[in-house]
Amino acid sequence: MHGAAMQDAAIAWSRFGSGARPQDRPPADPRRWLLGQMDRFAPRPAALAQTDTTDQAIVQYKILDDVQRERRKTMPGKNSEAFQTEREKDLNRQGREFYVTSVHARMAAAVESETPFIERLVHFWANHFAISYGRLQTMRFAPVHEFNAIRPHVLGNFRDLLVAASLHPAMQMFLDQAQSIGPNSPFTRRRENRGQPGAGLNENLAREIMELHTLGVRSGYSQQDVTEFARALTGWTVDGFRRMRTLQPMGEGRGYVPELHEPGTRRVMGKAYPDTGPKQALAILDDLAAHPATAKHVATKLAQHFAGDDPPAAMIGRLEMAFASTGGDLPSVYRALVASPEAWVAGPVKFLQPWEWAVASFRALGAPLPAPAVVNGLLDQLGQPTWKPGSPAGWTDKAEAWAAPDALMRRVEAGERIARSAQVEDVPALAEKLFPGGLGAATLAQLRRAESVTQSTALLLASPEMMRR
Amino acid sequence: MIQRRSLLVGAASFGAASLISPVIAHAAAETDQRLLFVIQRGAADGLALLAPVGDPHLTALREPLLKGYDAAPRIGSFFALHPALGQVNAMAQSGEALFAHGVASAYRDRSHFDGQNLLETGGLRAYERRDGWLNRLLGLLPTGETRGLALSTTVPQALQGPRPVGSYAPSALPDADGALIDRVSALYAGDPQLSSLWQEALQTRGMAGNVTLKNLRNAQQTGALAASLMQGPKGARVMMVESEGWDSHANQPGQLGRTVAALDALLGAVRSGLGADWNRTLVIVATEFGRTARVNGTGGTDHGTASAAMLLGGRVRGGRVLADWPGLAASQLYQDRDLAPTIALESVIAGAVAEHFALDPAHTLATLFPERKIAPREGLLRV
Structure with missing residues (x-):
């Protein structure tokens, strides 16, 4: 294999995938190799077989929630951690452990993956529908969201992915939907009649669905549209721990409580939606998913992720067209992506995010993954703790945010640490295999000149070839 | 009829005292002044940071959020500081903390991400500019060793x-082996981007010395570290620290109380850590936008418009609140929802920065916030 073919193989590996492994052979037809992964992708691969379902996570949450309620009842006003019971501490420990093993499982799935392009898409969508949890009580939900709401839908229709991801209990809890109640709902009316303070609307989820998940910011919707959508969403809640008698299970841990729903027709972006209970919000979601602004938003983000921070407009236009003309059929969009010549230009187009660099490093060395605590610690120190981007906008996808002095120093330090536990026989030979036709002469010279295999391995992980794709 | 009250608590107002300050003439050598920008990410509730307890409508709008303000320190007769801002209050009492209320950037929508982008880039439309106003400020300062530094792993947009x-940012990773460091320098020699990042990293690590911290979770230690990185002739002159946890949609008093206390600890540690350099330091604390005037259905507040900003430092004309108070009656609220913006945040930032570094105010504003057609505020610092 020579020249252009070799270069395409290297691009398929690193730009569309997560980097090569020592045993990988360059694919003869890189585009076909990428598209073929759609037929081979496993939504629940071996590495994730032991992770919780949504229902299991809710059961666990309820156990902790009950223990905490009980404590608050018996020790009123004692809210702080200092008053935690042994049982509660134990449950919190379990929650933390669940998070740590889930991050490890995610890393294992990415490192072992034979369908790295689709794994990348999973991570892309998990970040598009980002959840960020710091609180122990809710830590179980971020992994559960990605494994149960994102993974099964990455090769489906965008509308189904949207409904699964945006209304999943994890997202509802993260964006306060579980607490949002119609100001004129029967529930609020009843409370007011009893002279109790009214609970009310929280527009957080509605806003982020419009701004982040679908239309994109500044795409023509107004504050009034956000509020109207928030009203339509009332009633949607989490099933399983807020024992309301009239809760109707809606599947995947979601529920609908009619008394919480704001009655009446809603008007969003000029269209009227009659009060059809839970279907009112779904009807709005259908229209948001099919809106041209959504096609543009998704196309732009995908192009940015695979073809560079400032992707050419022509490419965005083609992805947008593929999205719109197929009613959001994601495989059609991915085919347009792989078919875009702009994504196959020579030379690196993206600076790797810390997660991507860590996955690529572990794949490159082919060594067994370190223990869960070590993997978690590395990601923390690299500045990208999994499922904790800190905001519903997710991690930023541009080089300016990641190519920073301290961040680079940390990669070098982390690389040295990974190198110490790896066993590579011939680092320069490995490097030539990993970057066929693309290994710089300067890098190769430094790898050869290193004073030990460990140092050479650390230099490989620090090399410009590993930092970009 | 909108009733407006102009407030300038605790100080006289300043006329066109110094359009061109005499200090400008001899600003040639490297500046000895330091700027610290603390960004409050998540939309800080200005009405909680500095509650307008003198406004007759405050209680009706947000009574559940006002516990603890009865005994809170007053700035003038109209405003009460958040009870957890003890160290900031001490600065206010000694005239080293100045507040601006009813401030907002040019941004008028309610997306955190767009709002922060505008606050940091200083542009008029989100994501239009790629450079930040702190980076442009570096271009106005006398060249030499003048350094910009972010106390974080990555570089925030403003820098x-x-x-x-x-x-x-301090890390728990073991330091790389010295021999490896040298070889990485050689590895990056032909790569302009990586070698420039690498040289910056080496320089800052050298400056930080033997830091025993492993992260930035403790606000007081973070403040002390920021101070140490700004100290001395080689210290950073333009520094940025990120403060998070301000998005108080639910159960606001508890969550916000912790975030405010952390900010107070950070600022207190900056002040004590800087020692004599405090007199050459300006701290600006600002957020992307404020929050709704009314409490929402979940005991919190939603995304709003105007908020409050703080200027701290040894030379600040402090102990007062800069405000053109818009009022909190329903008809006075912005879109019947938020505290109305009456002061451009950019005019405060540019005015204070210009006075601090002895720069021409109009030129500073035009450089930092190129498209804002506003005048820089004057008389914020003792010059």
Whole structure:
């Protein structure tokens, strides 16, 4: 294999995938190799077989929630951690452990993956529908969201992915939907009649669905549209721990409580939606998913992720067209992506995010993954703790945010640490295999000149070839 | 009929005292002044940070959020500081903390991400500019060793731009082997981007010395570290620290109380850590936008418009609140929802920065916030 073919193989590996492994052979037809992964992708691969379902996570949450309620009842006003019971501490420990093993499982799935392009898409969508949890009580939900709401839908229709991801209990809890109640709902009316303070609307989820998940910011919707959508969403809640008698299970841990729903027709972006209970919000979601602004938003983000921070407009236009003309059929969009010549230009187009660099490093060395605590610690120190981007906008996808002095120093330090536990026989030979036709002469010279295999391995992980794709 | 009250608590107002300050003439050598920008990410509730307890409508709008303000320190007769801002209050009492209320950037929508982008880039439309106003400020300062530094692993938007800046955050990773460091320098020699980042990183690590911290979770230690990185002739002159946890949609008093206390600890540690350099330091604390005037259905507040900003430092004309108070009656609220913006945040930032570094105010504003057609505020610092 020579020249252009070799270069395409290297691009398929690193730009569309997560980097090569020592045993990988360059694919003869890189585009076909990428598209073929759609037929081979496993939504629940071996590495994730032991992770919780949504229902299991809710059961666990309820156990902790009950223990905490009980404590608050018996020790009123004692809210702080200092008053935690042994049982509660134990449950919190379990929650933390669940998070740590889930991050490890995610890393294992990415490192072992034979369908790295689709794994990348999973991570892309998990970040598009980002959840960020710091609180122990809710830590179980971020992994559960990605494994149960994102993974099964990455090769489906965008509308189904949207409904699964945006209304999943994890997202509802993260964006306060579980607490949002119609100001004129029967529930609020009843409370007011009893002279109790009214609970009310929280527009957080509605806003982020419009701004982040679908239309994109500044795409023509107004504050009034956000509020109207928030009203339509009332009633949607989490099933399983807020024992309301009239809760109707809606599947995947979601529920609908009619008394919480704001009655009446809603008007969003000029269209009227009659009060059809839970279907009112779904009807709005259908229209948001099919809106041209959504096609543009998704196309732009995908192009940015695979073809560079400032992707050419022509490419965005083609992805947008593929999205719109197929009613959001994601495989059609991915085919347009792989078919875009702009994504196959020579030379690196993206600076790797810390997660991507860590996955690529572990794949490159082919060594067994370190223990869960070590993997978690590395990601923390690299500045990208999994499922904790800190905001519903997710991690930023541009080089300016990641190519920073301290961040680079940390990669070098982390690389040295990974190198110490790896066993590579011939680092320069490995490097030539990993970057066929693309290994710089300067890098190769430094790898050869290193004073030990460990140092050479650390230099490989620090090399410009590993930092970009 | 909108009733407006102009407030300038505790100080006289300043006329056109010094359009061109005499200090400008001899600003040639490297500046000895330091700027710390603390960004409050998540939309800080200005009405909680500095509650307008003198406004007759406050209680009706947000009674559940006002516990603890009865005994809170007053700034003038109209405003009460958040009870957890003890160290900031001490600065206010000694005239080293100035507040601006009813401030907002040019941004008038309610997306955190767009709002922060505008606050940091200083542009008029989100994502239009790639460089930040702190980076452009570096271009106005006398050249030499003048350094910009972010106390974080990556470089926040406000510091990004053509002028090289550092980033640093303590880490739990073992330091790389010295021999490896040298070889990485050689490895990056032919790669302009990586070698420039690498040299910055080495320089900052050298400056930080033997830091025993492993992260930035403790606000007081973070403040002390920021101070140490700004100290001395080689210290950073333009520094940025990120403060998070301000998005108080639910159960606001508890969550916000912790975030405010952390900010107070950070600022207190900056002040004590800087020692004599405090007199050469300006701290600006600002957020992307404020929050709704009314409490929402979940005991919190939603995304709003105007908020409050703080200027701290040894030379600040403090102990007062700069406000053109818009009022909190329903008809006075912005879109019947938020505290109305009456002061451009950019005019405060540009005015204070210009006075601090002895720069021409109009030129400073035009450089930091190129499209804002506003005048820089004057008389914020003792010059």
